[in-house]
Amino acid sequence: MEVLRIEGLSKVFGSGRLEVRALEDINLTVSAGDLVALLGPSGSGKTTMLLCASLILDPTAGKIIFDGQTIFQKNGWSGGVDIRRIRREKMGFIFQAHNLIPFLTARQNVLFPLSLVGLKGDASQRRVMELLGYMEIADRADYLPALLSGGEQQRVAIARALANNPRLILADEPTASLDTVRGKKVMELLKKIAKENQSAVIVVTHDVRMIEGFDYVYHLKDGHLHHQVN
Ligand SMILES: Nc1ncnc2c1ncn2[C@@H]1O[C@H](COP(=O)(O)OP(=O)(O)OP(=O)(O)O)[C@@H](O)[C@H]1O
Ligand SMILES: [Mg+2]
Secondary structure (H helix, E strand, C coil), X not given: CEEEEEEEEEEEECCHHHCEEEEEEEEEEEECCCEEEEECCCCCCHHHHHHHHCCCCCCCEEEEEECCEEEEECCCCCCXXXXXXXXXXXXXXXXXXXXXXXXXXXXXXXXXXXXXXXCCHHHHHHHHHHHHHHCCCHHHCCCCHHHCCHHHHHHHHHHHHHCCCCCEEEEECCCCCCCHHHHHHHHHHHHHHHHHHCCEEEEECCCHHHCCCCCEXXXXXXXXXXXXCC
């Protein structure tokens, strides 16, 4: 089942002398259960692509269909879309810097997205501990982020991204702050999530050692997307 379809997506920053054409006519379809790698050198547009796909950044041109709904269409009707709600309920984000809230414990950080969609009480507590258990970090549930290692923090961040059982997970260099062994482990977990939860997972990386077993591999170069047969 198709989760995300991007058609003719372009993103231009600035204008005139300062114009940067970050993405040029990108086409991409991602289905439930797909584990997709997005490779490319620094400045090639990888982060911009994730931000445009989730409409955190406004695309300059193109069309985006998410979970059967047109969420963006330049020069066409895409009104009535509550993108914040869609992000909250159906997307999960994992960034290079884990972005955990420093004054909340691991448990409270994972609980946070659940509270935003109104899930409270025992059911939400159970869900949080299930997620922390799945990420093999349950024994650190009551620690503040500062007391966890980089890899542990990243696993909490992944648990948080999974909290609402998202249709789509967007991960931007989730292993960048980890050593190779821990990085591979995080990638294995993302693979498990794609297959077991049938989430679509797009992972940005520039480390080709990390993409073993991915279903699709794409390269961004100067804003153009190329498919690599894996
Ligand atoms: N807000 C912005 N304003 C102007 N230019 C920007 C902006 N954000 C990104 N760019 C430019 O767009 C291009 C793509 O940037 P992007 O951050 O997507 O690259 P990237 O592939 O994620 O790089 P890295 O691997 O270093 O994270 C770069 O040339 C960058 O300078
Ligand atoms: Mg980037």
